[in-house]
Amino acid sequence: QVQLVESGGGVVQPGMSLRLSCAASGFTFSNYGMHWVRQAAGKGLEWVALISSDVKTKFYGDSVKGRFSISRDNFKNTLYLQMNSLRTEDTAVYFCARGVEGAPDYWGQGTLVTVSS
Amino acid sequence: QAGLTQPPSVSKVLRQTATLTCTGNSNNVGNQGAAWLQQHQGHPPTLLSYRNNNRPSGISERFSASRSGNTASLTITGLQPEDEADYYCSAWDNSLNAQVFGGGTKLTVL
Numbered sequence: 001q002v003q004l005v006e007s008g009g010g011v012v013q014p015g016m017s018l019r020l021s022c023a024a025s026g027f028t029f030s031n032y033g034m035h036w037v038r039q040a041a042g043k044g045l046e047w048v049a050l051i052s053s054d055v056k057t058k059f060y061g062d063s064v065k066g067r068f069s070i071s072r073d074n075f076k077n078t079l080y081l082q083m084n085s086l087r088t089e090d091t092a093v094y095f096c097a098r099g100v101e102g103a104p105d106y107w108g109q110g111t112l113v114t115v116s117s
Numbered sequence: 118q119a120g121l122t123q124p125p126s127v128s129k130v131l132r133q134t135a136t137l138t139c140t141g142n143s144n145n146v147g148n149q150g151a152a153w154l155q156q157h158q159g160h161p162p163t164l165l166s167y168r169n170n171n172r173p174s175g176i177s178e179r180f181s182a183s184r185s186g187n188t189a190s191l192t193i194t195g196l197q198p199e200d201e202a203d204y205y206c207s208a209w210d211n212s213l214n215a216q217v218f219g220g221g222t223k224l225t226v227l
Contacts, residue, residue: 035216045154045162045205047216059214095161101168102209103152104216107161 002026002106004096009111016086016115022079022096022108030054030074033099036081038092039110046092049081050099064090086115121146121206123219130227133196137222139189139206145217151189151206153182156221162205165191193224201226 008020022034036048049070050059058070069082079096091114097104122140129135139151154162166172166182179194189206206219 037216037218044203044221045156045207045218047207047218050216061215101171102149102216103164103167103207104154104162105164105167105173107163109161 002098004098004106004108006094006096006108006111009094009113011114011116012086013117014087014115017082017084018086018113020081020083020094020096020111020113022081024077024079024096024098027098027106029072029077034070034072034079035097035099035104036068036070036079036094037097037104037107038090038094038113040089040092043092048094051079083113086113088115091115120217121151121208121219123204123206123222125220126223126225128225128227129196131196131198135193135196135200135224137191137193137204137206137224139191139219141187141189141208141210141217143187144212145208145210146184146189146206147187148211149209150184151182151208153180153189153191154205154207156203156205158202165204196226198226200224 003025005023035050051070067085071080093110095110097107150168152167153165156162165180170182181192203221205221210217
């Protein structure tokens with residue numbers, strides 16, 4: 001079955017960097033676009049980034065553009081999110097999700113990122 | 118990025134029917150339709166339907182989606198206690214090149 005397992009979350013100070021990983025299994029990873037979506041405590045879902053299956057295309061949400069970078073390794077079946085210049089408002093649970101026909105279908109359990117001084 | 122518009126809350130009685138709405142524009146909902154996701158407290162979202170009324174395997178037929186113009190709807194028939202959750206709509210916006218989400222509707226089953 002499809003499994004997505006995020007890791008790399010933690011507590012960091014504003015201005016610092018963090019890299020999240022998402023290990024995928026149970027499907028042909030290289031055939032699917034992949035999303036990062038985040039959710040602050042008690043808030044709704046906020047889309048962060050999308051990378052195409054062939055790595056050629058990447059899109060970002062306005063709030064993270066220029067600070068975050070999405071990447072993937074189709075040999076390791078792993079998705080990444082490099083987060084630089086972190087701000088307190090980036091504090092959230094970060095989910096990776098598989099993309100199908102205009103929607104994220106399978107989601108991981110999420111990893112918590114806390115940005116605090 | 119402008120999101121999709123959903124009512125913050127809906128309350129319905131057990132075994133009744135609830136219809137949740139989601140309004141976007143011609144670049145997102147009106148273009149490619151919407152997806153609907155259900156999220157129970159403390160859990161990741163689950164996809165209920167995509168491109169208006171394509172249901173992933175394992176999703177109950179009590180959930181059905183539709184679209185009229187720039188507004189998408191999710192209808193849940195025979196409401197059960199486990200249907201109490203947050204519901205989000207989402208669509209790809211081909212003008213923004215972004216996945217947009219609604220703010221979510223909290224469904225309460227009385």
